[in-house]
Amino acid sequence: MPANNLLLSSSPSSYTRGDVRKIMLAVIIALMPSTVYGVVLFGVPALGVILVSVFSAVAAEALFRLATKQDPRIGDLSAVVTGLLVALISPPSLPLWMAALGAVAAVIFAKEFFGGLGANPFNPALIGRAILVMSFPAAMTTWHAPFGALTDATTMATPLNVVKLGGSVADVGAGFVERGLASAADYNSMLWTLFVGNRAGCIGESSILLILVGFAFLLALRVVQIVTPLAMVGTTFLLSWLLGMDPVFGVLSGGVVFGAVFMATDYVSTPVTPLGKLIFGVGAGAITTIIRRFGGFPEGVTYGILIMNAIAPFLDKLRVKKYGFVPPAKPAKEAGK
Amino acid sequence: MSIKTFKGGAHPPERKHRTEGLPIENVRTVKQVVIPVNQHFGAPIQPLVKVGDVVKRGQKIADADGRMTVPVHASISGTVKKIEPRLQPNNLDGMAIIIESDGSSETAFLPPLDGLSCTKDEALARIREAGIVGMGGAGFPAHVKLAPPPNKPIDLVIANAAECEPYLTIDERMMEEAPGDLVLGMAIVMRALGVSKGVIGLEDNKSHLQGQLESAIASRHYGNGITVQLLKTKYPQGGEKMLITAITGREVPSGGLPMDVGCVVHNVGTFKAIADAFQEGKPLIDRGLTVSGAACKTPKNLMVPVGTLVSDLVPDVIQIDEEAVRRVIFGGPMMGPSLPNWTVPVQKNTSGVLFMDEREAKVYEEGPCIRCGRCMRACSCRLSPALLNNALKANDLDLAEQIGVMDCIECGTCSYVCPSHIQLVQRFRVGKQLVRAKKQKEAQRAGK
Numbered sequence: 001m002p003a004n005n006l007l008l009s010s011s012p013s014s015y016t017r018g019d020v021r022k023i024m025l026a027v028i029i030a031l032m033p034s035t036v037y038g039v040v041l042f043g044v045p046a047l048g049v050i051l052v053s054v055f056s057a058v059a060a061e062a063l064f065r066l067a068t069k070q071d072p073r074i075g076d077l078s079a080v081v082t083g084l085l086v087a088l089i090s091p092p093s094l095p096l097w098m099a100a101l102g103a104v105a106a107v108i109f110a111k112e113f114f115g116g117l118g119a120n121p122f123n124p125a126l127i128g129r130a131i132l133v134m135s136f137p138a139a140m141t142t143w144h145a146p147f148g149a150l151t152d153a154t155t156m157a158t159p160l161n162v163v164k165l166g167g168s169v170a171d172v173g174a175g176f177v178e179r180g181l182a183s184a185a186d187y188n189s190m191l192w193t194l195f196v197g198n199r200a201g202c203i204g205e206s207s208i209l210l211i212l213v214g215f216a217f218l219l220a221l222r223v224v225q226i227v228t229p230l231a232m233v234g235t236t237f238l239l240s241w242l243l244g245m246d247p248v249f250g251v252l253s254g255g256v257v258f259g260a261v262f263m264a265t266d267y268v269s270t271p272v273t274p275l276g277k278l279i280f281g282v283g284a285g286a287i288t289t290i291i292r293r294f295g296g297f298p299e300g301v302t303y304g305i306l307i308m309n310a311i312a313p314f315l316d317k318l319r320v321k322k323y324g325f326v327p328p329a330k331p332a333k334e335a336g337k
Numbered sequence: 338m339s340i341k342t343f344k345g346g347a348h349p350p351e352r353k354h355r356t357e358g359l360p361i362e363n364v365r366t367v368k369q370v371v372i373p374v375n376q377h378f379g380a381p382i383q384p385l386v387k388v389g390d391v392v393k394r395g396q397k398i399a400d401a402d403g404r405m406t407v408p409v410h411a412s413i414s415g416t417v418k419k420i421e422p423r424l425q426p427n428n429l430d431g432m433a434i435i436i437e438s439d440g441s442s443e444t445a446f447l448p449p450l451d452g453l454s455c456t457k458d459e460a461l462a463r464i465r466e467a468g469i470v471g472m473g474g475a476g477f478p479a480h481v482k483l484a485p486p487p488n489k490p491i492d493l494v495i496a497n498a499a500e501c502e503p504y505l506t507i508d509e510r511m512m513e514e515a516p517g518d519l520v521l522g523m524a525i526v527m528r529a530l531g532v533s534k535g536v537i538g539l540e541d542n543k544s545h546l547q548g549q550l551e552s553a554i555a556s557r558h559y560g561n562g563i564t565v566q567l568l569k570t571k572y573p574q575g576g577e578k579m580l581i582t583a584i585t586g587r588e589v590p591s592g593g594l595p596m597d598v599g600c601v602v603h604n605v606g607t608f609k610a611i612a613d614a615f616q617e618g619k620p621l622i623d624r625g626l627t628v629s630g631a632a633c634k635t636p637k638n639l640m641v642p643v644g645t646l647v648s649d650l651v652p653d654v655i656q657i658d659e660e661a662v663r664r665v666i667f668g669g670p671m672m673g674p675s676l677p678n679w680t681v682p683v684q685k686n687t688s689g690v691l692f693m694d695e696r697e698a699k700v701y702e703e704g705p706c707i708r709c710g711r712c713m714r715a716c717s718c719r720l721s722p723a724l725l726n727n728a729l730k731a732n733d734l735d736l737a738e739q740i741g742v743m744d745c746i747e748c749g750t751c752s753y754v755c756p757s758h759i760q761l762v763q764r765f766r767v768g769k770q771l772v773r774a775k776k777q778k779e780a781q782r783a784g785k
């Protein structure tokens with residue numbers, strides 16, 4: 001009598017409507033303020049890098065999965081996120097073919113070879129960036145002042161570069177005034193300029209304000225947890241101060257906020273346990289600061305996060321105690337309470 | 338009093354509006370009942386009747402000795418037509434006694450008993466004789482919970498009025514229509530246990546019942562010590578362990594029972610059944626349930642004799658859009674089993690029957706785990722489902738056990754929240770079986 005096409009799977013029979021695609025879409029939306037402002041700052045070349053990088057990432061994933069006879073996964077938008085991230089942490093003057101190469105490396109080497117979405121041990125975008133930095137050190141460290149054509153005349157050191165080369169924080173402020181990026185050379189005007197993001201740097205990393213807008217969006221949708229970014233930025237602040245550097249400048253000037261919000265919160269390559277997330281953030285912030293202070297590079301966010309990625313599986317062992325946990329040493333003795 | 342809750346959980350769409358305000362409709366005229374002999378969690382029992390016997394409504398028709406057993410009673414008067422295996426709501430064929438109605442309204446109830454003056458042994462015997470099991474789902478014999486060993490002092494009796502499963506509204510209706518029975522049932526249980534405190538744990542989507550319950554408590558002399566605690570609406574609040582934690586802050590130790598933290602929990606339906614067993618001498622032979630789902634044209638709250646085939650209710654009592662039905666569930670959508678048809682009897686622990694359509698019953702293909710951590714935060718047992726899933730996929734049973742697969746209450750919240758729609762709880766169920774089998778093997782080997 002009853003229909004014979006009834007579903008018979010094990011419970012539950014009700015599922016959330018959320019899916020991976022919606023999560024990725026939320027990340028893309030959260031990246032949009034920084035993306036748009038990157039184009040405002042650096043013009044058409046930045047837009048070119050962004051479009052080429054996204055397109056290359058999506059095409060690389062599709063072709064790789066086709067070649068290896070796996071189902072296409074363009075729909076989940078994860079390649080779009082990877083491509084966008086690679087672009088946002090690249091300099092705006094990056095030749096387009098290099099941007100394409102970085103995106104392809106991120107998707108193929110860092111992700112698909114390991115098994116695709118969910119299987120990459122390292123943050124794909126940062127691997128893409130690391131490969132580009134090693135392959136093309138000059139192109140990856142050529143910076144330009146915002147609001148102008150990207151010519152030899154408009155090259156400008158990033159704030160962290162100024163400091164790395166022996167300059168002071170005041171020199172950074174003077175530089176801003178010279179380029180018309182700040183109205184006065186005082187400390188607060190300099191910090192404001194950094195916070196708004198009107199400085200030389202990667203396409204998407206400079207505006208702390210807009211990164212925080214994206215972060216608030218992700219937090220509101222509960223896509224990311226606050227603990228890792230807070231731990232990473234907090235550690236950078238504290239350790240900068242302990243190592244005798246200007247902590248406020250340290251947090252506002254480089255890519256640490258961008259990295260903390262959009263890279264250290266990457267699901268796949270970071271721990272899933274709460275304590276693991278905390279240690280991940282602290283470790284990434286500490287390595288970043290140590291590289292900035294003692295290393296050869298002015299910035300250390302890339303390696304700070306990549307190194308912590310490597311120990312993320314280990315940090316996953318730091319699970320919370322299960323409900324009703326009874327220590328094995330004295331089994332259930334006090335159970336009556 | 339503030340609104341309490343437990344940590345974790347999720348909030349699936351409630352979909353209770355279809356049946357929320359509908360009075361319980363009493364169904365008396367069923368032509369036959371198929372009464373499964375074993376409807377409880379525990380040792381199996383045997384039929385006491387044979388084919389051809391004439392039985393009365395309320396007459397005991399199956400029983401056995403043993404602590405973890407409860408008898409089963411005829412829910413209608415008539416003739417025993419067959420005793421044969423039939424499909425039960427647990428998706429297995431089990432021995433069932435099929436009774437054909439003779440249309441009479443004769444009953445063979447127990448004599449009424451004053452639960453507030455009888456001895457503890459009399460009370461426990463009555464609860465067992467009335468065939469009362471936990472009506473929230475598991476079907477655990479009610480009297481067993483009321484006889485804790487002396488080294489487990491009980492200080493709190495909890496009425497589970499969370500009704501956290503979506504769709505279901507029968508407990509809500511029961512409390513609306515017979516709040517006094519709930520109070521009486523609780524008073525009897527509290528007295529049998531020598532406990533002076535009782536709490537009704539009510540989710541705040543039913544907060545309109547609070548005043549009514551409180552006045553029902555206040556107007557009865559035996560209501561002393563009973564209070565209503567509002568709980569934040571969240572699944573799986575009605576899980577025994579979660580309810581205890583929400584109300585008391587205590588955590589039932591791993592592998593333990595509520596009695597280990599001084600609590601006894603019963604569903605509100607169970608308390609009502611206990612009240613009936615004393616007041617009227619009526620065994621557990623009627624079951625209230627919610628019939629709902631988008632493919633059910635007549636969503637209702639019903640009271641039917643135990644053993645009523647759902648198919649026999651169609652079309653006089655309920656109408657179903659047979660074209661649209663894609664899933665039939667006994668119980669709620671989060672934990673209830675899906676059945677291959679609806680020629681299935683309502684049991685003592687059947688809280689609802691849902692007829693889901695294509696949209697509600699949508700199943701998804703399993704995607705890769707992106708380690709988003711939603712299951713970690715949703716797991717009310719704090720079992721790290723994502724990591725447990727990895728362990729089981731790698732067949733690492735030791736790690737799975739260490740993470741706590743045996744503590745999983747199988748509420749299904751992890752599977753519900755997973756954006757990749759990974760069959761988490763489903764894999765944990767299999768994992769529990771594997772761990773049990775492994776332990777058995779080890780025990781056998783050690784025994785040799």
